[in-house]
Amino acid sequence: MTNFDTDLLIVGGGPGGLATALHARRLGLSVIVAEQREGPIDKACGEGLMPGGLAELASLGVDPVGMPFHGIAYVSECHRAEARFRGGAGRGVRRTTLHAALAARAKEQDTEWIQTRVTTIEQDAHSVTAAGVRAKWLVGADGLHSTVRRAVGITATAGKPRRYGVRRHFKVPAWSEFVEVHWSRWGEAYVTPVEPDLVGVAILSRGRPDLAWFPWLVRQLGTAEHGPARGCGPLRQVVSRRVAGRVLLVGDAAGYEDALTGEGISLAVKQAGALVNAIADDAPASYEAAWHRITRNYRLLTRALVLASAPRPLRRAIVPAGQLLPSAFRLGVNALAG
Numbered sequence: 378m379t380n381f382d383t384d385l386l387i388v389g390g391g392p393g394g395l396a397t398a399l400h401a402r403r404l405g406l407s408v409i410v411a412e413q414r415e416g417p418i419d420k421a422c423g424e425g426l427m428p429g430g431l432a433e434l435a436s437l438g439v440d441p442v443g444m445p446f447h448g449i450a451y452v453s454e455c456h457r458a459e460a461r462f463r464g465g466a467g468r469g470v471r472r473t474t475l476h477a478a479l480a481a482r483a484k485e486q487d488t489e490w491i492q493t494r495v496t497t498i499e500q501d502a503h504s505v506t507a508a509g510v511r512a513k514w515l516v517g518a519d520g521l522h523s524t525v526r527r528a529v530g531i532t533a534t535a536g537k538p539r540r541y542g543v544r545r546h547f548k549v550p551a552w553s554e555f556v557e558v559h560w561s562r563w564g565e566a567y568v569t570p571v572e573p574d575l576v577g578v579a580i581l582s583r584g585r586p587d588l589a590w591f592p593w594l595v596r597q598l599g600t601a602e603h604g605p606a607r608g609c610g611p612l613r614q615v616v617s618r619r620v621a622g623r624v625l626l627v628g629d630a631a632g633y634e635d636a637l638t639g640e641g642i643s644l645a646v647k648q649a650g651a652l653v654n655a656i657a658d659d660a661p662a663s664y665e666a667a668w669h670r671i672t673r674n675y676r677l678l679t680r681a682l683v684l685a686s687a688p689r690p691l692r693r694a695i696v697p698a699g700q701l702l703p704s705a706f707r708l709g710v711n712a713l714a715g
């Protein structure tokens with residue numbers, strides 16, 4: 378039986394899903410996106426697009442407005458380490474702005490959109506069906522706690538340490554040309570300029586986050602008006618595989634380490650390209666190796682940093698070490714920026 382409603386049904390219209398849609402349309406595949414929420418979609422996110430991810434988005438015709446940043450700074454009460462990007466600037470972009478830009482481009486490229494929550498999936502050797510749509514392939518782009526993943530029997534475990542993220546916007550002019558990561562004993566707060574008079578502050582920690590952990594930041598933010606808090610977690614999701622028959626996972630659904638090095642969106646966009654190539658070649662299994670290659674630096678460096686910063690004495694040494702060894706710090710930052 379060959380009558381399909383679409384080549385590709387993508388579950389989840391976040392950055393991973395919409396980048397997959399754009400890659401697929403570029404190769405002439407028909408696409409339906411099933412998203413449960415109405416746009417523009419917001420999410421707990423540090424909102425920093427790394428230079429590599431920004432370039433990938435530009436190649437898909439997506440150029441969202443935001444605030445440029447030129448590197449990463451690690452900050453503690455007495456120390457500051459800075460590393461500039463070698464290959465151009467990154468950009469702080471509000472999630473709602475990014476979503477609107479991606480969705481507009483996907484619409485321009487004739488991507489169909491249905492608003493629904495996918496709960497079940499059926500597949501056979503030739504097709505896969507969900508939300509009443511019969512497709513040749515289905516992509517699970519439905520985030521950290523993916524329903525698609527569960528529905529097709531791919532196991533995921535929440536890894537340790539269990540960390541959570543909460544983000545809030547503050548109405549205050551950006552004060553740095555870097556994304557600043559402020560380190561305290563209990564967590565990290567990273568500050569991303571997203572509009573000329575707006576910064577996002579995302580706190581990552583094991584427990585309930587508190588801005589008071591970062592006295593310098595409290596002083597800097599003063600009594601600035603702020604928006605609501607958005608949170609998610611646990612962040613680390615160890616996923617056993619990314620392909621089950623005609624179903625493939627992309628973005629956070631495919632596995633996630635931690636937000637500390639802030640490149641989930643860039644990775645999702647890169648994975649999307651590899652996934653669509655695998656489908657176009659009718660070789661879905663090849664995506665597994667591509668995913669491992671694309672995420673290798675992120676998995677190794679982010680995991681190493683999260684583990685190294687768990688014991689208190691080592692944690693205290695992170696920012697001074699970055700200041701003392703600027704070349705090593707620059708190397709690490711640029712390994713993740715591309």
Ligand SMILES: Cc1cc2nc3c(=O)[nH]c(=O)nc-3n(C[C@H](O)[C@H](O)[C@H](O)COP(=O)(O)OP(=O)(O)OC[C@H]3O[C@@H](n4cnc5c(N)ncnc54)[C@H](O)[C@@H]3O)c2cc1C
Pocket residue numbers: 388389390391392393394411412413414418420421422423424425426427493494495496518519520521524525541542543544579580609627628629630636639640641642643645
């Ligand atoms: C605190 C924090 C800070 C971060 N900071 C950064 C950063 O600075 N830079 C960066 O690049 N990344 C950052 N990340 C990571 C980034 O947010 C994610 O990697 C990125 O959002 C992944 O995109 P995605 O499309 O895979 O998933 P999501 O953005 O989660 O999108 C999934 C979509 O699927 C939809 N959906 C879910 N279930 C269903 C269903 N059953 N049916 C239909 N639709 C469904 C959801 O509504 C959602 O729209 C951060 C993450 C956190 C938690």
